[in-house]
Amino acid sequence: MAAQTPLLGSRTLDRQTARTLPPGPRLPTLVQTVLFASHRRTFFPRMRERYGDVFTIRLVPSSRVVVVLSRPEHFKEVFTTPPSVMHAGEGNTVLAPIMGNHSLLLIDDEDHARMRRQLMPAFMGNALRGYAGMIAELARAEVESWPIGVPFKLHDRMRQLTLEIILQVVFGVTDDDRLARLRPLVDRIVSVPPVIMLGGFYPRLLKFPPWSRYLDTQRQVDEILYDEIAKSRENFAGRNDVLSRLLEAGTWSDVELRDQLITLLLAGHETTATALAWAFHELARQPEQLRAGQLAADEGDDERLDAIAKESMRLHPVVYQVGRRVTETVDIAGYRLPRGTTIMPAMGLVHADGEHFPAPEEFRPERFLSEDPPAPGTWLPFGGGARRCIGAGFSLLEATEILRACLTRYNFQAPNPKPESAKPKNVTLIPSRGAEVLVTPRT
Known part of the structure; x- marks a missing residue:
């Protein structure tokens, strides 16, 4: 990986630069970090109301400096720079112990462009259409097992289903014994507690529990993945899983493939499951x-099913914001921001803005079906620019x-008509009661 850009923070921020930054709260850094981590959906709107759009x-x-943006035109400045x-990869270094140094989310510049070129064929056109049948079959098998007439947490069942889709459609694992061994291991990987991410900032922690236990689980998953990669290298022609299509489209080392598969697992499992849980x-x-x-x-x-998924992602943003680290002084949103600044476009603020989405608190899939759909650059659940989520098409296909x-x-009925609030889980915002529903067969 390339050398990191120094963070703009308490040790690198001079007084003159501090006076020219956008306004913001003077609360202690730890307090702001807790508010961001646990209450960003209320913290950010209050900060915007008090200090403005930036x-x-x-x-x-x-005490790193983070400049938060809340307008689509400012996002466009970031995404077109x-x-x-x-650098988006530098903003995700905390994920390195989990996803691996070659993860698409952790690399920048030519490394990122090269990796993205190799990944793209597996997530476009005919490749996407080829996954639909497998996803539909797995979805039908899952919903047939749901309890009838009693409340259950739909988010848990969606997590099971999207995990199964990743194991079979992405990893290409179909052997029953291997799936039985992988499921509990991978479930522990995707259920990573926030404390594990501290290992990205403080590598010495990785020698001690719970970090060492997590890495041991990771090694067991890696052993199976590397074996699957070796088998797929021998015979990938004619197969429809993502791993086989990646082998067909690019030149990969085993480690690079492993890191991309883990990235697809962690980035695509919880996010799609949560978007669907919010939809129901x-x-x-x-x-x-x-x-309807x-x-x-x-x-x-x-088109209607796609609109339901899109409106769910708008009303209940699973990922509320993205981050970039500036590698040189740049003019953004009317401010001159120095090298090392973290810039954070907050898509959740745009999605909840009545200027772009009339009656933004209401669930209206029709927004995406009308002759006057949301303006470009206002619906951004997958980010934008060169770092837009490569699995966006796969996620929407899966949701449909x-x-x-x-x-x-x-x-579908709600056992408790009171709406569920959003609860932070790592980088995602999930339904606080697990999206409780009660289902009965259609007549």
């Missing part, structure tokens, strides 16, 4: 929207097939 917060480590100036949280409380979704599922109206499998089979 504000500065301080986060650990080193050359990637060599806006809304459908279970709105009978008219539920009936069921009709779309019956008639093969994929899962919605179809659920809506053709069941009616």
Whole structure:
């Protein structure tokens, strides 16, 4: 990996630069970090209301300077600035012990461009269409096992399903014994507690529990993955899983492949499961929207199903913000920001802005079906620019097939009509009660 750009923080911020930064709270860094980590969905709107569309917060480590943006035109400035100036990988270094140094989320510049070129063919056009049947089959098998007439946490079942899709459709593992061995191990990997991420800032911790236990689980998963990679190298022609398509499209080392597979696992598992859980949280409380979704599922109206998924991602942003580290002085949002500044476009603030989404607190899939859809650059659950999530198409395809499998089979009710709040889980925001639903067969 390339040398890191020094963080702009308490040790590197001079008084003159401090006076020219956007305004922001003067709370202690630790307090701001806790508010960001645990209450960002209320903390950010309050900061915007008090300080304006651009504000500065301080986060650990080193009381780093983070400039938060809340307007699409400012996002565009970030996303159209050359990637060599806006390093996203450096903002994710905390994930290195988990995802690996070759992860697409952790690399920048030419390394990132090369890796992205090799990944793209597996997530476009015919490749995507080739996954639909496998995803649909796994979705139907899962929903057939749901309890009837009793409340259950849908988020848990969606996590099981998206995990199974990753194991079989992405990793290409179909052997029953190997799947049985992988499921509990991978579940421990994706259920990574926030404390494990401290190992990215303080590598010495990795020698001690719970970090050492997590790394031991990771080694067991790696052993199976490397064996799958070796088998796939021998025979990938004609196979439809993502791993086989990656081997067909690029030149990879085993370590590079392993890091991309783990990245797809961690970035694509919880996010899609949570978006779907929020979608059914809304459908279970709105009978008219539920009936419209069921009709779309019956008639093969994929545009409507896609709109349900998109509106869920807007109303309940699973990932609230993204980060970039500036490698040289740059002008953004009317401010001259020095090297080392962390810039944070907060998509959640745009998604909740009535200027871009009338009645933003309401669940309206029709927004994405009208003749006047949301303006470009206002719906950003997958980020933007050169770092836009490479799995965006796969995620929406997955959501459409899962919605179809659920809506053709069941009616949905909310056992507790009171809406669930968003609860932080690592970098995601999940339903606080697990998206509780009650399902009954359609007649």
